[in-house]
Amino acid sequence: MSYISQILFAVVLVAGIGYFAINVKKLVRNIRLGRAIDRTDNKAERWKNMARIALGQQKMVVRPLAGFLHIIVYAGFIIINIEVLEIIIDGLFGTHRIFSFLGGFYSFLIASFEILAVLVIVAVAVFWARRNIVKLKRFFYPEMKGWPKNDGNIILYFEAVLMCLFLTMNGADYTLQQMGAEHYTMAGTFPVSQFLVPWFENYSTATLIFIERTAWWLHIVGILAFLNYLYFSKHLHILLAFPNTWYANLKPKGEFNNLESVTKEVQLMMDPNADPFAAPAEDEGDDMPEKFGASDVSDLNWVQLLNAYTCTECGRCTSECPASQTGKKLSPRKIMMDTRDRLEEVGKNMDANKGEFKEDGKQLLDDYISREELWACTTCNACVEACPVSINPLSIIMDMRRYLVMEQSAAPMELNNMMGNIENNAAPWPYNQMDRLNWKNE
Numbered sequence: 001m002s003y004i005s006q007i008l009f010a011v012v013l014v015a016g017i018g019y020f021a022i023n024v025k026k027l028v029r030n031i032r033l034g035r036a037i038d039r040t041d042n043k044a045e046r047w048k049n050m051a052r053i054a055l056g057q058q059k060m061v062v063r064p065l066a067g068f069l070h071i072i073v074y075a076g077f078i079i080i081n082i083e084v085l086e087i088i089i090d091g092l093f094g095t096h097r098i099f100s101f102l103g104g105f106y107s108f109l110i111a112s113f114e115i116l117a118v119l120v121i122v123a124v125a126v127f128w129a130r131r132n133i134v135k136l137k138r139f140f141y142p143e144m145k146g147w148p149k150n151d152g153n154i155i156l157y158f159e160a161v162l163m164c165l166f167l168t169m170n171g172a173d174y175t176l177q178q179m180g181a182e183h184y185t186m187a188g189t190f191p192v193s194q195f196l197v198p199w200f201e202n203y204s205t206a207t208l209i210f211i212e213r214t215a216w217w218l219h220i221v222g223i224l225a226f227l228n229y230l231y232f233s234k235h236l237h238i239l240l241a242f243p244n245t246w247y248a249n250l251k252p253k254g255e256f257n258n259l260e261s262v263t264k265e266v267q268l269m270m271d272p273n274a275d276p277f278a279a280p281a282e283d284e285g286d287d288m289p290e291k292f293g294a295s296d297v298s299d300l301n302w303v304q305l306l307n308a309y310t311c312t313e314c315g316r317c318t319s320e321c322p323a324s325q326t327g328k329k330l331s332p333r334k335i336m337m338d339t340r341d342r343l344e345e346v347g348k349n350m351d352a353n354k355g356e357f358k359e360d361g362k363q364l365l366d367d368y369i370s371r372e373e374l375w376a377c378t379t380c381n382a383c384v385e386a387c388p389v390s391i392n393p394l395s396i397i398m399d400m401r402r403y404l405v406m407e408q409s410a411a412p413m414e415l416n417n418m419m420g421n422i423e424n425n426a427a428p429w430p431y432n433q434m435d436r437l438n439w440k441n442e
Contacts, residue, residue, distance in 0.1 A: 005091075005094070006091065006092060006094050009091035009092060009220075010091075010092060012220075012221060012224065013088065013092075013224070016221075016224030016225070017224070017227075019228050020224075020227050020228050020231070023231040027236075027309065029347070029350075030305065030309075030344070030347045031302050031306050032302060033297065033298050033302075033343070033346065034297070034300050034303070034304060034305040035298075035299070035300065035301045036301070037301040039247040039248075039249075039303055041250070042250055046247070046248075046250070049245050049246065049248060049250075049390070050242055050245045050246045053241075053245045053388070053389065053390055054241040054242045054244075054245040055242070057070065057071050057074060059387070059388040059389075060388045062386075062388075063316075066130075069127060070123075072116075072120060072122075072123045073120055073123050073159065075116060076116040076117065076119065076120035076123075076163070077120075079113065079116055080120075080166065081223070082109070082113075083109075083113055083166075084220070086098055087216070087219070088220075091220065096183050096184060096185060096187075097173075097187040097188065100185070100188065106187065106188055108189075110170070110189055110190060111188075111189045111191050114167065114170065114190060114191055114193055115191065115192065117163040117166050117192065118163075118167075118192055120159060120163050121160055121164070124156050124159050125160075127156055128153065131153065131156075132153070137319070138314075138315030138316070138318060138319045139152070139315060141315065141331055141333070141334070142331075142334075143331055143334040143337055144315070148234070148313055151233050151234055151235075151313075152313070154229075154233075155229075155235050158226055161222065162219060162222050162223065165219040165222060166215075166219055167192060167193045167196065168196070168211070168215040169212055169215035169216050169219055170188075170190050170192075171190070171193035171194070171195075171196030171197065171199070171200060172200055172209075172211045172212035174188075174193055174194055175196075175197050175200040175201060175208055176208050176209065176212060178197070179205060181205050181208070181209070234311065234312055234313040236309055236310070237310050237311070237312045240306065240309055240310040241389045243306065244306055244307060244310040244389055244390060244391065245390045247303050248303075248390035248392070249303075249392060249395070253381040253384055253385065254381065256398060259292065262292075291403070291407065292402055292406035292407050293399050293400060293401070293402030293404070293405075293406055293407060294364070294396070294399040294402070294403050295364065295365040295403045295407070296342070296363040296364045296365070297342050297343045297346055299399070299403070300339070300399060304339070304392070304395055304399075305339070305343055307339075307391040307392060308336050308337075308340040308343060309340055309343075310389055311333070311336035311337065311340065311391055312388070312389060313337065314333075314388065315333050316386040316387065317333055317336075317383035317384075317386050317393060318331045318332055318333045318334070318383070319386070320383060320386040321382055321383055322378055322382065323376045323377060328376035329370065329372050329376055330373045330377055331373075332383035332393035332394075332397075333393075334373070335369060335373070335393045335397060336393055336396075338364065338369050339364060339368075339396060341368065342363075342364045342367075342368050345360075364400070365403065369400065371404065374397055374400050374401050375401070375412055377397045377401075379394060379397075379398070417430070
């Protein structure tokens, strides 16, 4: 009979991990739809950033309460799930607490897991209250209606239920150990779940085994369900925060990139020895003209698409954005959410057409992100500075602006006037160079 349980466990494990692997493959494919960009320079600094920001949660603690609670949940998620390895081994081989041979260290681990589980439940309760009772403003912007709002609550319920199942499993297990039940050998210290013993001591051994096994199965199945839920949730950042911080832009935040094709043209114009009528070099002659800027997700680079999938929807970027604070339509969080939604739509299009994208008459510009949002940005970099996982909404905004200006000549009138003045007067103001100092005589 035990073999049936082990076989069933193996089937559930393979199905859960297999489905997750399929979704990871789709995720990687979607990210690779972006343009190539080299972000492998200065590896030492990149490893340092990943350790400091993703692993060390440095930017989370800028807001102390949320940061501290997030660290508890994060640590609980990482450390308690070490126990998953033991559960997998026990499930496959029919053993009971296979790591109990570690003795005192095993007792320390189980005690740490239980204390963390209680802290996670407390932190989750506070997070739930902040969302649903206190109703922090940044959780109630227009883009946070429907699924984004529900997603935040679902993950909190998930975490609370998993921790409760973990403690219930341990409580029943500890009671069975005290009763000397077969297969339940003495193992571990249970500083929290031992207080559940009075709830279980009046049950028969068979009933306790049923409770313990039910909690055990629900706990591991819940973890596998949680793993697969990540792909459809903003909580994908649990996994992607690490590569996202590693591939983040290391240049100063105020430094914007120049298009290579434009740079070459300027260099040609500034070179007194250049022949403007010369034929292009052989390796350049067959290149198709590059599209200026971005109007859809395929025009963005792959790091920007990684950013979109990594977005935690925490709203720190939007709460810091001066344009948003003054009532403008712009929300940097919505920029990232829209980019991810469009990328998901493109991915589903490819799934339905055997890996090939069929034109659907939509694009990121106008269908998802409006021009009003793009031009509301002050390029202050507040959103970039605020993001706890090094996402850069401004880079997407600037690439889409670049498309509007250079491909469609669709800049606002004020900007067109300024650019005309720079072209004609070498300054943003509508005055001849000879008249610039006339104000001193007034």
